Amino acid sequence: MIEIAGLTKRxxxxxxxxxxxxxxxxxxxxxxxxxxxAGKTTMLLLIAGLIRQSAGKIRIRxxxxxxxxxxxxxxxxxxxxxxxxxxxxxDLLAYKSGLTYFESAGLSQLLDKKVHELSSSCDKASYVLIxxxxxxxxxxxxxxxxxxxPVLADKIIHFIKDxxxxxxxxxxxxxxxxxxxxxxxxxxxxxxxxxxxxxxxKLRDENHTMRVVMxxxxxxxxxxxxxxxxxxxxxxFKYKKDLSSKIIGLLAHKGIKWLSKGNDIEQIVAEIIxxxxxx
Amino acid sequence: MKELIVIFKDEVGQIFRSxxxxxxxxxxxxxxxxxxxxxxxxxxxxxxxxxxxxxxxxSLVTYYTLYIAIPIISTLFSYDIISGAQKNLRxxxxxxxxxxxxxxxxxxxxxxxxxxxxxxxxxxxxxxFWKTQNMDxxxxxxxxxxxxxxxxxxxSINLIISTICHTNSKSLYxxxxxxxxxxxxxxxxxxxxSPYKFFSHFGVLESTTITPLICFFIVLVPLSVYIFWRRxx
Numbered sequence: 258m259i260e261i262a263g264l265t266k267r268x269x270x271x272x273x274x275x276x277x278x279x280x281x282x283x284x285x286x287x288x289x290x291x292x293x294x295a296g297k298t299t300m301l302l303l304i305a306g307l308i309r310q311s312a313g314k315i316r317i318r319x320x321x322x323x324x325x326x327x328x329x330x331x332x333x334x335x336x337x338x339x340x341x342x343x344x345x346x347x348d349l350l351a352y353k354s355g356l357t358y359f360e361s362a363g364l365s366q367l368l369d370k371k372v373h374e375l376s377s378s379c380d381k382a383s384y385v386l387i388x389x390x391x392x393x394x395x396x397x398x399x400x401x402x403x404x405x406x407p408v409l410a411d412k413i414i415h416f417i418k419d420x421x422x423x424x425x426x427x428x429x430x431x432x433x434x435x436x437x438x439x440x441x442x443x444x445x446x447x448x449x450x451x452x453x454x455x456x457x458x459k460l461r462d463e464n465h466t467m468r469v470v471m472x473x474x475x476x477x478x479x480x481x482x483x484x485x486x487x488x489x490x491x492x493x494f495k496y497k498k499d500l501s502s503k504i505i506g507l508l509a510h511k512g513i514k515w516l517s518k519g520n521d522i523e524q525i526v527a528e529i530i531x532x533x534x535x536x
Numbered sequence: 537m538k539e540l541i542v543i544f545k546d547e548v549g550q551i552f553r554s555x556x557x558x559x560x561x562x563x564x565x566x567x568x569x570x571x572x573x574x575x576x577x578x579x580x581x582x583x584x585x586x587x588x589x590x591x592x593x594x595s596l597v598t599y600y601t602l603y604i605a606i607p608i609i610s611t612l613f614s615y616d617i618i619s620g621a622q623k624n625l626r627x628x629x630x631x632x633x634x635x636x637x638x639x640x641x642x643x644x645x646x647x648x649x650x651x652x653x654x655x656x657x658x659x660x661x662x663x664x665f666w667k668t669q670n671m672d673x674x675x676x677x678x679x680x681x682x683x684x685x686x687x688x689x690x691x692s693i694n695l696i697i698s699t700i701c702h703t704n705s706k707s708l709y710x711x712x713x714x715x716x717x718x719x720x721x722x723x724x725x726x727x728x729x730s731p732y733k734f735f736s737h738f739g740v741l742e743s744t745t746i747t748p749l750i751c752f753f754i755v756l757v758p759l760s761v762y763i764f765w766r767r768x769x
Contacts, residue, residue, distance in 0.1 A: 305630055308768040322630065329626030334553060344631055347542055384627075 258283050258395060258425050259304060264313035266299050266449075273299040275449040276313070281395075286421035286441030288457070289429040290526055295446040297429035298327060301397045304427065323393035325385045327400050331372045337383045338368040344387050355390025362386060362412045382409045389416060396420060398428040433523040445526050447533050457522065465496040466524040467504065472514040480507060493524065539632050543640025551613075551648050559612045560652050567601050567656060594664035595672055598656060599679045599738045606683065607718075607731075610690035611711040613645045618764060619698045619707035626769050638699070638764045642757065646691050650684050657683075675739030682736045682746070689731040689752035690715075692760075699760045699767070 259281040266274040274296045281287055289297045302308045304315060305324050331340040337359075345351035359365050364386065367379055375383065385401045401417070402410040420426050421441060433443075443460060445453035453460075474490035483504065484495045494504055508515060551557065618625070618638060628637055657680045665671040694711045701707035722730035731752060734745040 302769075307626055307629055309766065324630035326626055326630070328623060329630070330623040331627060332550075332624055334550075340627075343542070343546055344627070346539065346631060 258318050259427075260314075260316040261304075262314050264300075264303065264315060265311045266296075266303060266308065267311045272449050274303070274310075274446075277446075277449070277451055279444065279451065279454070281425055281427065284421065284423055284425050286417065287425070287427045288433075288441060288443045289427065289446060290431070290433055290443060291429075291446035292431070292530060294448075296449040297446055298399050299449075300446070301326060301399050301427065301429055304395075305397055317395070319394035321391070321393040322395045322397065323388045323391065324397045325388040325399060325401055326397070327403075329384075331380070331384050331387070333373045334371060336369050336371050337375070337387075340372065340383070341368070341387050341390060345390050348391065351391030354392055355387055358386045358389045358416065359383075362409070362416070378404065378406050378409060381405060382413065385413055386416075389420065392420075392424065394424055396424060396426045398426065400430055401428055402430065403432065433526060443522070443526075445529060447530050452533050453526070453529050460525060461522060465500065466528070467494045467496075467501050468492070468524050469494070469504075469508070469515050480504060539636035540640045540643075543628075543632060543636050544644045547641045547644030548648060551644065556613055556648075559609070563605055563609055564652075564656060567598060567605070570597065570601050594660050594667065595657075595676050595679065596738050598660040599683070602653060602656065602683055603686065603735075606687050607690050607715040608712075609649060610687055611694055611708065611715060613649055614642070614691050614694035615698055615707045615711050616704045617641045617645065617695055617698045618760075619701040619704055622702070622769060629769050634765050635761050638695075638761055639757075642691065642695055642760075646688065649687060649691070653683050653687065654680060672739075678739045678741045682741060685746055685749045686731060686734075689734075689749040692753045692756035693718075693731070696756045696760045696763070699763045 259279075261277060261279045264274055264277040264279075265272065273294075277296075277300070289300060291297050299308070301324070303310055304317070305322060305326070307326070331337070332343070335343070341355045341359075342352055345355055356365075356368075359368060362382070364379070364382060367375060367383055372380060372383070381404055385398065388396060388398065398417070402413055405413060417426060417428065440458050441456075443453065443455055443457050444451060469492050471490040471492065477485075477487065479485075480494075480496075480500065480503065482496055483500055486493045486495075494500075496504075618641075625637065657676055661671060661673065661676045693714060697710045697714060698707045701710055718730040718732055721727060722732035727733040728748065731749060734748045736742055736745045
């Protein structure tokens with residue numbers, strides 16, 4: 258669906274993207290990750306045609322693109338419904354599909370409110386839901402769950418996962434919560450370069466890493482075949498085959514309480530970026 | 537075309553919900569105050585432009601007042617067509633072509649303002665008929681056509697300023713500065729760059745004035761579309 262070759266974008270002396278080449282298929286979830294300033298938003302803006310590349314080519318086979326981008330906003334002095342209507346180009350089918358997303362998310366009550374009356378979380382959620390309207394062939398979402406309350410974030414994640422089963426969805430995110438909840442492809446950008454392009458499941462299988470934050474510090478858990486590193490009340494486990502359920506089971510068996518079970522993908526990505534910075 | 541019509545309708549709706557409608561009301565009130573109450577102005581206009589007193593004084597005063605007001609009105613209406621609406625434009629540009637956005641907004645503002653001028657012209661014509669029993673339709677019509685074209689030239693100048701500037705305040709100051717600068721330019725050898733140079737007396741339509749004014753539109757609007765098309769949002 259999308260072919261990118263030698264894509265470069267410069268803002269003055271800063272190179273936001275440097276000679277990036279990627280291909281995207283007809284459907285599936287593609288997660289673009291990276292630190293601040295890595296080039297995630299620039300990549301999405303370039304695909305959407307909102308900014309122009311300094312060099313390289315982007316070939317897109319469909320013109321039906323939906324987008325939520327940070328730094329954009331709905332029209333403030335209109336109601337959410339009017340914004341939806343405008344975004345759907347007054348196409349009744351697209352408008353109705355947008356309404357369905359609002360109903361499924363339990364946010365129908367927002368439709369007749371003016372955008373400037375909404376809380377920032379509802380404003381953002383409305384915009385993200387509007388981006389789904391008309392079911393575009395390519396949906397670009399820039400940090401769609403950042404700043405949303407947990408309930409709304411869960412609903413949006415649910416829509417994203419469903420949508421990626423039938424259409425192409427490219428989303429950027431600093432948080433890799435999505436990567437731990439879904440399968441698909443992960444692309445990690447660092448200083449404008451692609452440092453990782455892999456299937457999420459494959460990555461998880463190849464790099465078994467889990468971070469567990471304990472309720473109390475001082476626990477040492479020894480499991481054959483598992484390396485661990487303790488930092489305060491956080492333990493990072495590294496293992497060659499999938500032993501995560503065994504580790505959690507063992508912690509429970511020993512009566513050790515943990516506050517959160519870490520994101521292994523997040524750990525892997527952080528490791529990759531760290532290595533890249535050191536080189 | 538469908539996209540352009542959607543943007544056009546949307547922009548017209550926005551104009552009637554924004555402060556622009558208040559500007560129109562204020563300017564109409566000002567024109568009415570000048571036309572219907574100031575005998576000194578009436579006398580001055582008579583002596584300057586119509587010494588033989590052939591034309592209808594009310595329509596004449598309205599025409600010259602609008603002529604002076606158009607650079608200001610057009611600035612108030614078009615300074616924010618593109619500039620300063622970055623967030624909103626990103627939202628629109630992800631679904632609409634850029635040329636539809638810029639042209640839809642331009643024509644929405646232009647046609648609304650032209651309708652406003654038409655309403656003032658009709659109002660004045662009716663008022664003068666009530667006062668003098670003389671309905672000078674021909675002169676009023678030509679006067680309206682000239683003002684419409686004069687407005688088109690000014691809107692085109694302001695559109696390109698709005699496309700180049702990145703904030704509303706910059707665009708507003710630039711538009712006012714250019715309006716004033718063009719008064720000076722109209723007295724120099726570069727007078728052809730100023731719409732002030734191409735003036736028609738009330739009720740007179742000449743190709744020497746109309747054609748150059750239309751050229752402002754033909755040159756500046758496609759140029760604005762091109763600049764907007766090339767611009768990062």
